[in-house]
Amino acid sequence: MPESVLLLSGGIDSATLAYSCRPDLTVTVDYGQCCADAEIQASAQIADQLGLEHEIIEVNCKNLGAGTMAGQTETDLGDAPEWWPYRNQLVITLVAMDVIRRGTDQLLVGAVADDQSHMDGRAKFFDLIDSLISFQEGDIRVKAPAIGKTTEELVRDASPPESLLGWTHSCTASNAACGECRSCKKRQRVLTRVY
Secondary structure, eight states: OOEEEEEOOSSHHHHHHHHHHOOSEEEEEESSOTTHHHHHHHHHHHHHHHTOEEEEEEOOOGGGOOSGGGTSOOOSSSSSTTOOTTHHHHHHHHHHHHHGGGTEEEEEEOOOGGGGGSGGGSHHHHHHHHHHHHHSTTOOEEEOTTTTSOHHHHHHHHOOOHHHHTTOOOOSSOSSOOSOSHHHHHHHHHHHHHO
16 A cells, blocks of 8 residues: 655654654654664654654765764855755655655655755755655655744644654754854754644
8 A cells, every 4th residue: 555654853843743643654864863772762753752663874975964963074065064965856866766665645845945055955945855866666746744834833733742752853063052153043943842
């Protein structure tokens, strides 16, 4: 039977979608990012609490990365210190390659309006990647169901328990939350405002 798969990064957005959408499978990708261990641990705990199946894909692309997520200094190529070239395209492609064998028909991504400072966080990107992936074998559709909402709006609307979001990891600089990067500050701001 066709199924839905959620790309679960362990952050607030994908954790909230896991809670509200209850996909058949969640997948976390370790592509060489410096915070991979914490993302995997957070994702596994979130999936376990929700009773969802969880898989991990490991592909070391660290040498292809740039910015703080790759453990490197910032570049002027992207608009943020954590910028990693073609990251969403890479991760979506890797997950689609894995889940096509399962008969998956829908790949969900936890992108939100807050992510649109990155080119691959915009609604247009998801329209294009959906068109590209669905054009190929398997006809997998790529959806970003929360792309029109901010993280705060997503969390308010879905109302996941605070205990679930307590497991999330959003830091893009380290496996231990630095508290200083944009993602750590956003996580703290959202949790403070919503709860």
